[in-house]
Amino acid sequence: MDNLTPQDLFSPSKARQKRAQAADWAQIDSWLSYKYSGRTVPTFERNEETLKVLRELATANERADEERMMLERVERDACKELEEDEKTQNAEDEKILRTIEAHLSPEGSESLRALASTAVALNAPSANPETLAHALIANTSTSQTLSNNLAHMQTLQDCLDRQHALLRTQLNELQTNPAFTAPSSVQRQTTEQTRQTKLLRTKIREYEDKLAALQSSQGRNTTTPASKNVSSAEAIADMLEQQSALDALRQRVEGLEKGVDEFAGLPADKEAARKEVGKLEVELDNVRRRRDALFEALVGR
Template identity: 30%
Template sequence: MAHLPPNAAIFSPSVARAAASAAKDWSYVDTWLQRKFPSRGPPPFERNADTLRVLLALASANEAADEERALVARLEAETLQQLRAHEEDDDGDTNALQSAREAILTSLETSLTRDGQTALTAMAALALQTHTPLPNPPALGAELISLSTQTATLEQTTARIQTLTTYLAREASATAKLATDLRPPSPHHHPPQEEDDTQSRSSSSKNNSNPEKTGSYHPPPNLALQNLETQRRIKLLSARLPDQRDKVTTLAKSLSSSSSSSPPPSISQIRQEEETYLSLLATKQALDAQVQAFQGLPPDTERARQELEGLRAELRRMTARRDEVFEGLVERETPRKGGGAGAAARRLG
């Protein structure tokens, strides 16, 4: 109905209803377009049913999207408000927990004894020195042992370095002294002239009497003899060296020939030698048992025989004593039949 003029009369009711509905839709679309694009509207030639249908669909989709966006924004705002409230509650809980923790720690610290406070202070200082964030006694003990080990190692190293330094200083002084002794005297060196001739003569006499104190090096007087003796010994040993080498070579050849001529023992030979050794060991044990019976006797034959006879006599005396005791017991138990019992006891003995 957009092609009809605005003042055209409509006589059909259905056409009138369609025109009213289209006018209402165009009013809605115009309002939406004015809200989105102020002072702008569709041109007159675009006002047809297809354009109206497309614009209605677009307006509906846009309003639905606006509603969804508004709903999401409202939900985000509510969520943000709840999060802020929760954070405020958490801050309050955290402050409460912190206050409670500080109160507990303060009460524990105040309830400690003097030794406990000293131990706690030492533990805290050690944790700070070792850079331990969460200290505990085992970890601090291990760290302390490690530090003690490092300290002992460093002390030993320092002692060794000091010893080496002392040795080097002593050797340096000895070397300097030796260099001073070996340094030849300067040809332009003259002793200072003394005004007193007596002192000059006395000093010159002292220098002549002690040549070692003049500053010049004097080799020992027997150095030439020592050199000659050393050269003589070197020549003598050099002359004997080929003979010794020949002896060593001959001995090595003899050892190699003997080792090559004798073949290595076989398993059967080793087993036979082992059996022979075991039989000899058994014989030795038997002989040791026989000799053990004569242990305690003197090495002299006559004295051993005399001691053996004495032991036999002692055995006979003990046997007679045993018989007498046995007869006495029998007679005491059977007094009426003493004679017969005594005879029986003698027969048993």
């Protein structure tokens, strides 16, 4: 909070951001002090990038510590279960097993060990040959399915890599080819046409008000028979002249509006407008390719 500026004091969002950064730095300092165990923490530059990296490092370290603690707990539980299993083993069963092993031939001992190893590897509930056969078939089926999925994923990855390379090539073409560069005068022309459109709209409203006033005056003049023929010819000529000027202005405004509408979707920034034009041209090329493909398909039929 010591690095707050006077401007930050009048900005609640900046003050809130500074408080959050101060809390993050306090957590990082506490974590570093714990990790160095009383040793001097090396000095480093305190900025946004360093804080972000240290936060990610602290999060990854905490996650690794949690995983290590879980692994140690699982190992302790497994050792405890093994010890309990050894305590509950029947001495008579061990005696029978040793007697069988002593009277088996070398081939029989090897077969017994192979059977036991297979049951353990397949995680089978018993050493029954039928059970082992079913477990082996299921394991083989799962392995084949995973191999097929892996091959499919590899093919999909290769396709994505090719598409990515193609898109990068097209992006480079759009960024470097002068044909996709918008004219430098687009923004100036758009601004000028917008200004002229506003000016002409103002003039149209002014002429419409004058025309309404003339029509109202003409209506009042025609109410009395004496004044009907006094200024009717002049008023009609003036009205026709104003109407012609108004029609010409309307046509000009409509033409300018159509010209401005062509650039309505483009951003104000020149580089962003160029990128938008390039993107639209790429979409146009894609639509043309699809059209040509559909046409070829129709011709092939």
